[in-house]
Amino acid sequence: MTVLTQMRAALADNPQLEHAFRALSPGDRSILHALLDTEAAEASTVVGSANARLWTLLETTGIMKRNERPELTKVAPGIEILSYTLTDRGYRALPVLMSLIDSSGN
Amino acid sequence: MRWHHVIGGLFGASKSAPPAELPDDDLELSMVEVAAYARALAAKRGYPDDSHDMIARRIVFLERRGIPGLGPFHRDLVLFADEPFSMRFNMVRPDGRRGGQCPIIAGVTLDPQLEAMTCRTESDAAWFPAPSNSVLLIPKLAEWLRPIGRAAVIHWLADGQRVGQAFVDGFRIALHGKIEAIHEAPYVGISGFAEDGEPKPAFRSGFTERMRIKQRHMTMMIEYLGREP
Numbered sequence: 001m002t003v004l005t006q007m008r009a010a011l012a013d014n015p016q017l018e019h020a021f022r023a024l025s026p027g028d029r030s031i032l033h034a035l036l037d038t039e040a041a042e043a044s045t046v047v048g049s050a051n052a053r054l055w056t057l058l059e060t061t062g063i064m065k066r067n068e069r070p071e072l073t074k075v076a077p078g079i080e081i082l083s084y085t086l087t088d089r090g091y092r093a094l095p096v097l098m099s100l101i102d103s104s105g106n
Numbered sequence: 107m108r109w110h111h112v113i114g115g116l117f118g119a120s121k122s123a124p125p126a127e128l129p130d131d132d133l134e135l136s137m138v139e140v141a142a143y144a145r146a147l148a149a150k151r152g153y154p155d156d157s158h159d160m161i162a163r164r165i166v167f168l169e170r171r172g173i174p175g176l177g178p179f180h181r182d183l184v185l186f187a188d189e190p191f192s193m194r195f196n197m198v199r200p201d202g203r204r205g206g207q208c209p210i211i212a213g214v215t216l217d218p219q220l221e222a223m224t225c226r227t228e229s230d231a232a233w234f235p236a237p238s239n240s241v242l243l244i245p246k247l248a249e250w251l252r253p254i255g256r257a258a259v260i261h262w263l264a265d266g267q268r269v270g271q272a273f274v275d276g277f278r279i280a281l282h283g284k285i286e287a288i289h290e291a292p293y294v295g296i297s298g299f300a301e302d303g304e305p306k307p308a309f310r311s312g313f314t315e316r317m318r319i320k321q322r323h324m325t326m327m328i329e330y331l332g333r334e335p
Contacts, residue, residue: 002254002255002256003254003255003256004254004255004256006255007255036276036277036311037167037170037277037311037312038170038311038312038313039310039311039312039313040313091275091276091277091278091309091311092255092257092275092276092278093255095252095253095255095276095277096252096253096254096255099252099253099254100253103253
């Protein structure tokens with residue numbers, strides 16, 4: 001099964017994935033591009049944000065992985081900060097997913 | 107010297123402050139500066155306005171991954187400065203040789219063939235006369251591959267030997283071979299990529315935000331930009 005086929009299946013199996021993508025602001029999306037373009041980049045967000053909703057779903061598809069960063073909670077007590085990176089598979093799968101969603105129109 | 111006026115025009119540097127003398131060693135450029143120089147070079151050569159951002163994006167893509175992009179692009183413009191821009195589209199050179207055409211335009215003309223090319227095996231790559239400075243084909247192939255999630259290989263052939271290979275995986279690249287040999291190779295091939303092949307390439311995404319450039323190359327580039335039309 002190709003990556004393209006896998007991502008089509010992921011979108012079909014989980015409509016929330018597309019909804020979460022479409023909820024991103026241009027700024028949110030730029031983080032994904034920065035992750036793709038920069039090796040070993042790590043991105044942070046807070047629980048409940050549009051990014052957090054999408055990244056959690058991307059974790060279930062194997063595109064992103066959550067990093068354990070307990071020290072981040074000390075930065076802003078009471079606010080849960082999440083840290084994610086792309087997986088090896090994510091470098092190839094994420095552009096496909098974004099392309100499929102962009103080309104599917106509204 | 108005229109070059110500091112060019113820099114001022116490009117990057118908004120103060121014209122009131124006289125430029126410090128260039129150091130003897132290498133200079134560093136940020137990726138923002140690389141993009142600005144790429145756009146300026148493209149405009150100087152007469153590439154259509156709407157291609158300048160694309161050219162800059164591709165050159166930054168290479169440089170961010172530690173692969174020369176700005177140097178080869180500048181080299182291409184200087185080497186063929188006497189050839190009318192409209193002739194750079196042709197695979198057959200004015201002297202009758204095949205190859206050495208513009209690598210940017212060559213990338214565009216490859217588009218309809220990339221589907222078939224990237225379905226071929228590595229041992230059965232689709233070969234064609236190499237454009238000049240053909241390392242600049244890499245980002246074109248990467249951009250084509252991204253939406254379909256496929257990986258592919260660019261091969262360079264000289265004297266019957268593969269002198270370079272670029273494994274391209276969307277945003278990631280593994281380049282094998284010396285850049286000088288790649289630029290001298292008269293043939294380029296494109297094939298698919300055997301995921302289970304050996305040895306496995308060590309793909310890398312961007313890992314540097316600054317490129318190094320020799321002072322003399324910088325001076326040559328600025329002189330090129332400052333030439334009278």
